[in-house]
Every structure is written in C-alpha cells, then in structure tokens.
Amino acid sequence: xxxxxxxVLLGFTRALRAAGVPVTQDRTHGYLAAVAIVGLDDAxxxxxxxxxxxxxxxxxxxxxxxxxxxxxxxxxxLPRARQAEAGVPSxxxxxxxxxxxxxxxxxxxxxxxxxxxxxVEVLRHRDIGELTAAEKHRLSTLFAxxxxxxxxxxxxxxxxxxxxxxxxxxxxxxxxxxxxxxxxIAWRRRGHRxxxxxxxxDVSGSMSxxxxxxxRLAHRMTxxxxxxxxxxxxxxxxxxxxxxxxxxxRALIAAGETVPDWSGGTRLGETLQMFLERWGRRGLxxxxxxxxxxxxxxxxDATLLASQMASLRRxxxxxxxxxxxxxxxxxxxxxxxVLAVLPHCDEFLAGHSLATYAExxxxxxRA
Amino acid sequence: METxxxxxxxxxxxxxxxxxxxxxxxxxxxxLRMQRPLLVEGEPGTGKTALAEGIAAALDLPLIRLQCYExxxxxxxxxxxxxPRQILHLRALEAAGSGADVEEAEKSLYDxxxxxxxxxxxxxxxxxxxxxxDEVDRADDEFEAFLLEVLSTYQVTIPELGTVAAATPPIVVxxxxxxxxxxxxxxxxxxxxxxxxxxxxxxxxxxxxxxxxVSEELARQVVGVVQRLRxxxxxxxxxxxxxxxxxxALNHLGTTDLDLESSARTLGALVKxxxxxxxxxxxxxxxxxx
Numbered sequence: 001x002x003x004x005x006x007x008v009l010l011g012f013t014r015a016l017r018a019a020g021v022p023v024t025q026d027r028t029h030g031y032l033a034a035v036a037i038v039g040l041d042d043a044x045x046x047x048x049x050x051x052x053x054x055x056x057x058x059x060x061x062x063x064x065x066x067x068x069x070x071x072x073x074x075x076x077x078l079p080r081a082r083q084a085e086a087g088v089p090s091x092x093x094x095x096x097x098x099x100x101x102x103x104x105x106x107x108x109x110x111x112x113x114x115x116x117x118x119x120v121e122v123l124r125h126r127d128i129g130e131l132t133a134a135e136k137h138r139l140s141t142l143f144a145x146x147x148x149x150x151x152x153x154x155x156x157x158x159x160x161x162x163x164x165x166x167x168x169x170x171x172x173x174x175x176x177x178x179x180x181x182x183x184x185i186a187w188r189r190r191g192h193r194x195x196x197x198x199x200x201x202d203v204s205g206s207m208s209x210x211x212x213x214x215x216r217l218a219h220r221m222t223x224x225x226x227x228x229x230x231x232x233x234x235x236x237x238x239x240x241x242x243x244x245x246x247x248x249x250r251a252l253i254a255a256g257e258t259v260p261d262w263s264g265g266t267r268l269g270e271t272l273q274m275f276l277e278r279w280g281r282r283g284l285x286x287x288x289x290x291x292x293x294x295x296x297x298x299x300x301d302a303t304l305l306a307s308q309m310a311s312l313r314r315x316x317x318x319x320x321x322x323x324x325x326x327x328x329x330x331x332x333x334x335x336x337x338v339l340a341v342l343p344h345c346d347e348f349l350a351g352h353s354l355a356t357y358a359e360x361x362x363x364x365x366r367a
Numbered sequence: 368m369e370t371x372x373x374x375x376x377x378x379x380x381x382x383x384x385x386x387x388x389x390x391x392x393x394x395x396x397x398x399l400r401m402q403r404p405l406l407v408e409g410e411p412g413t414g415k416t417a418l419a420e421g422i423a424a425a426l427d428l429p430l431i432r433l434q435c436y437e438x439x440x441x442x443x444x445x446x447x448x449x450x451p452r453q454i455l456h457l458r459a460l461e462a463a464g465s466g467a468d469v470e471e472a473e474k475s476l477y478d479x480x481x482x483x484x485x486x487x488x489x490x491x492x493x494x495x496x497x498x499x500x501d502e503v504d505r506a507d508d509e510f511e512a513f514l515l516e517v518l519s520t521y522q523v524t525i526p527e528l529g530t531v532a533a534a535t536p537p538i539v540v541x542x543x544x545x546x547x548x549x550x551x552x553x554x555x556x557x558x559x560x561x562x563x564x565x566x567x568x569x570x571x572x573x574x575x576x577x578x579x580x581v582s583e584e585l586a587r588q589v590v591g592v593v594q595r596l597r598x599x600x601x602x603x604x605x606x607x608x609x610x611x612x613x614x615x616a617l618n619h620l621g622t623t624d625l626d627l628e629s630s631a632r633t634l635g636a637l638v639k640x641x642x643x644x645x646x647x648x649x650x651x652x653x654x655x656x657x
Contacts (some may be wrong), residue, residue: 022551024555026555027555030401030403030558033401034397034401034558037396037397037400037401038373038393038396038397044389044393045373045389045393048389048390048393048394049393049394049397051390051394051559051560052393052394052397052398052558052559052560053397053558053559055559056551056554056555056559057408057548058408058561061561155437155438156438157438173450176450176454228547238548240548241548273600276602277602278545279545279546281602281603282411282544282545282546283504283505283544283546283547284546284547311602311642
C-alpha cells in the first residue's frame with residue numbers, strides 16, 4: 001500500500017522525535033514547506049531541507065542521518081537505541097590502594113551499625129557511598145535544604161549606585177535637562193553579574209556510589225544561577241538541559257537517560273581534553289569557576305591529564321577539585337591522577353557527605 | 368533578486384568567490400524562499416561570516432552587520448535618540464525665538480533625523496538587505512529574546528515615532544561558535560546549518576578563488592598539509608581562514624614549493640598557540656621529510 005507523500009514525511013518526523021531529536025509542530029511545518037519548495041523528486045535537496053528545518057545542533061545532525069538512512073533507504077536494521085551502549089565496568093588500570101580495601105572490608109558491619117542512628121545531623125555527615133538505599137532516599141530530600149549562592153564577577157559596564165565614583169555623563173545629562181543648571185551628582189559603580197559555574201562530574205564505576213548525589217547537587221546549583229554541567233567518564237556528555245527542570249526526580253531521570261556511559265571506565269585526560277576543545281576554550285570555561293568531581297583514578301596516561309588540567313586552569317577563573325575519598329580517614333593523595341592534578345587546582349576538597357557539599361557551595365560562592 | 372533554484376544560488380555565490388556545497392546552497396535557497404533567518408554554526412574559520420558577505424554580494428544588497436558581545440542591549444542593536452543634537456535643536460528654536468507652541472517644539476524633537484538607526488533598525492529601513500548577526504552566542508539570553516521578537520515580525524515599535532516595518536523582510540544570517548547553546552525558541556525560528564571543514568578538492572578551489580595569486584601547486588601542497596594537521600590533535604585546528612593566511616604568507620615570501628624552512632618561518636599564520644606550534648613543527652618534520 002502506498003502512502004501519501006505528506007504522510008511519509010510526517011512519519012519521518014515522528015521517527016526522528018522517537019530517536020530523541022526535539023521535533024516540534026512548527027518545525028514539522030517548516031520541513032513540509034521546505035520540501036514542497038525544493039520538490040520531492042530531488043532526494044538530495046529534500047534531505048538537506050530536513051537537516052536545516054528539523055535539526056538544531058550537531059548531535060541532532062548525527063541522529064538525523066541515522067534515521068534518514070533507516071527510514072528512507074529501507075534497510076532492515078532499525079536505528080540504534082541511544083542507551084544501547086552498556087557501560088563496560090572495567091577497572092583494569094585502577095590501583096587498589098590499602099584504604100580502598102579497608103572500605104570494602106568494613107562495609108558490611110558499618111552499614112548495620114550506622115543504619116540505627118539515622119538522625120538528620122548524622123546523616124549530613126555520613127559518607128554517601130556507604131548509605132543504604134533507604135538512607136539515600138532520606139538524604140535526597142535534604143538536598144533541598146542546601147542554599148547555593150552564586151559567585152559574582154564584575155562587568156565592564158557600570159551601574160548606578162548611591163556611592164562609588166562620579167558618573168560624569170549622567171550628572172551632565174541631568175544638568176543639561178535643567179538647561180545647564182548644576183544639580184545633584186550621580187554616582188556609579190562597576191556592575192555585577194553572576195559568574196558561570198561549570199561542573200564536571202565523573203560517572204565512572206569507581207564514583208558510581210556518589211553519582212546520584214552529585215547530580216542532585218548539580219540540579220540544586222542549576223536552580224540558583226548559570227551552571228553548566230557535564231558528565232565525564234569514557235565520554236563527555238552535556239546534561240545541563242536535563243537538569244534545568246524544577247522537579248529534582250524528573251531532572252535526574254532525564255539526565256540519566258542522556259548519559260551513555262554510566263559506571264564505565266575513566267579516561268579523565270581524554271574527556272577533559274574533549275571538554276576543553278569543544279566547549280571550554282571557546283568560552284564556556286573562560287572566567288568560570290570549574291568544579292571537577294572525581295576520584296582521580298585514571299585509566300589513561302596521567303601526563304595527558306596533567307597537561308589538560310594546566311590548560312583548564314589557564315582558561316578558568318578558579319579550578320576546584322572535589323574528591324569523595326579525601327574525606328576518609330587516613331587519605332593520602334597517592335593515585336597517579338590525583339598527583340597529576342593537584343598542582344593545577346586552586347582548591348582540593350572532600351565531597352563524600354552532605355556537609356562537605358555545603359562547604360563546597362561556600363567555596364564556590366566566594367570564588 | 369528572484370532566485371530560481373539552489374543551483375543558481377550556488378552559481379551566484381561562486382561568482383563572488385564563495386564556494387558553497389550543495390547542502391549549503393539548498394539551505395540558503397530555502398532561507399531566501401521561506402524568508403526565514405539562517406542560523407549557521409561551525410568551527411571558527413570555516414566561513415560563516417563570509418557566507419553573509421557572499422549572499423550580500425551575490426544579490427547585490429547592502430550588508431548590515433551586528434556584532435554581538437556580552438552586555439549588548441537594544442539601544443546598540445535597534446536605535447537611540449541623538450541627545451546632544453536634540454538639545455542643540457531646542458537651543459536653535461530658542462534662539463530663533465519662534466515663541467511657538469510648546470507641543471509643536473516637543474514633537475519636532477522626536478523626528479526621524481534625530482534617530483540613530485542601529486543595525487537591526489537600519490536593516491529594516493533599508494530592506495531588502497542582508498543582516499548579519501555575528502557570534503550571537505556571545506550576547507546574553509535577554510538579547511536573544513529581543514532578537515526573537517524582531518525576527519518573528521520584522522518590525523520595531525518606537526514609542527515616539529510609531530512602528531517601523533520592513534517592506535520586504537531582510538535576509539538574516541546568524542552565526543554562532545557554540546560557546547553556549549542558543550535558546551530553543553530562537554533556533555526554531557531559524558533554518559539550521561552546520562558548516563564543516565571542506566574536503567581537499569573544495570578547499571583547494573577555495574584557496575584558488577580567494578587567493579588567485581597562489582599557484583595551483585602550492586595551494587594543493589598547503590591544503591594537503593593543513594588537512595592532515597586537522598586530524599592531529601591540536602588545541603585549535605586550523606580553519607579555512609588560516610589556510611588562506613598561510614598560503615598568502617608563503618606566497619609573499621616567494622615560495623613555490625612547500626619546504627621545511629619556509630613553513631617554519633610562516634607557522635605563525637597557521638597556529639596561534641605555543642603548544643600547537645611545537646606539535647605542528649614536529650608533524651611538518653615528518654610530512655615534508657617523507
């Protein structure tokens with residue numbers, strides 16, 4: 001049975017939407033109009049018309065090509081689902097240090113003992129990596145109590161203020177308005193705007209216990225001001241948009257669907273490099289406060305990580321490294337990755353409990 | 368300026384020295400036909416701004432450019448009143464002692480001649496014209512909302528004067544370097560195109576058409592090297608603009624055949640980071656020795 005051409009095209013837009021390209025009604029209209037102009041018979045031009053009207057970012061273009069191939073060229077293979085890539089939980093290059101062995105060993109009895117004392121204050125200071133599911137759930141409600149304040153930067157523009165330096169042009173304008181009669185002096189000061197904060201969250205296997213809490217923290221901070229969030233692991237994923245939603249649970253689900261490499265390995269150096277190339281150096285990290293949440297367990301070469309961190313520091317205003325293991329008793333920064341990044345950080349903080357996140361927010365606000 | 372097909376657009380652009388591939392020609396054609404703004408993204412130096420210049424030259428329309436920057440606001444994009452001249456005008460009225468009607472005098476202050484038309488208003492007034500909104504990602508979110516308003520209606524309301532509407536909507540080209548994601552609402556209004564680095568043949572043709580003084584052979588060598596450099600891992604891979612600069616620089620030194628010495632001396636035209644310079648030097652060593 002043959003379908004009408006517009007049905008076929010509409011079907012295509014539906015397939016695109018199903019594949020995750022945000023195709024809206026008006027885009028569909030634009031697409032149909034564009035195809036009508038170039039003509040259905042010109043397949044190549046119709047393809048280009050679709051790219052121009054239905055896509056809005058390079059990610060969309062890649063998906064569009066996939067769906068186009070599958071839909072119009074009638075191959076049997078359906079387009080790959082986005083989450084198909086199962087993270088490979090490989091820890092091959094991870095050095096097993098003594099304290100991490102300790103943690104694993106203690107785990108069982110610590111959990112049972114501490115589960116009894118689930119007072120809020122205690123919960124605030126508990127290591128999130130060691131909480132039970134029920135405690136984690138309780139803790140998640142406490143994130144709403146965090147009060148992120150945004151760091152400020154001074155702008156090149158001035159704003160009126162009741163003291164500061166003399167605002168000559170405004171004073172003169174006011175006096176001109178009174179036909180040259182001198183009057184009150186106007187003052188001004190440098191304007192202030194919120195400084196951008198960039199969060200890079202390691203979602204590799206070794207950080208999986210903290211990933212949920214860190215995304216919650218990112219969500220909380222996103223509600224307060226201009227924050228861009230990326231997850232790093234084996235790949236770099238931009239999750240800011242997913243975290244913008246007001247409802248924390250929904251935002252977390254959306255972010256979870258966006259990230260393809262949960263609990264995979266870590267290639268910190270490479271993903272950091274990708275971040276700098278694609279986003280950071282072009283302006284996203286310029287003058288921003290960059291917070292990296294990672295334990296520094298690097299599979300790849302630590303020299304690459306070191307050079308990228310140096311490069312990041314040259315671009316960013318402040319670089320803060322948050323390592324959940326730092327809060328553990330007897331922690332020594334011995335991992336290769338941590339040693340490589342330490343010289344290039346302005347701050348090195350713990351990030352294993354809600355209390356330490358509150359501290360982190362304070363550090364970011366003062367940056 | 369009636370344009371019949373994508374091929375004609377490509378031809379007209381070629382006449383101005385801008386080589387567009389099929390996809391870009393089609394998108395440009397659609398933007399003209401559907402009267403929609405064209406949002407062009409891509410790596411720096413791939414000819415986003417040049418596209419707007421090319422369209423303006425090809426259609427023989429004035430190009431009006433609005434360079435965005437952080438903190439840009441409506442008075443810099445739309446219009447402003449020329450305050451000193453208004454005062455002067457008032458003084459002149461006073462001196463003439465026309466003793467006239469206050470209301471009349473006040474009204475004469477808000478005349479079109481005291482209006483400083485900034486790019487967007489100028490484009491609406493002069494339309495048909497090409498309005499280039501360059502590096503829109505540098506402006507703030509609020510500015511995007513403002514652009515959205517203008518781009519959807521192609522008219523601007525000045526409270527003291529009334530509404531200025533474009534007789535024919537201007538051709539609008541927005542460029543972005545993707546330092547941040549633009550708002551969806553703005554993107555929806557536009558046709559989207561991602562400009563990639565061109566392939567070998569196209570880039571050679573671009574060099575030949577933009578810098579005709581460079582010999583075919585040198586152009587081929589230069590482009591070959593640049594294309595391979597793009598695959599190595601550089602902080603800032605050279606764009607077409609850098610290729611052109613480099614080819615011109617080599618030509619100025621009288622180079623006819625790319626060798627290690629001349630390329631080392633002109634490296635500053637190609638890479639702009641110190642870390643890159645050492646890497647490129649190394650890569651060139653291997654490429655040109657072979």
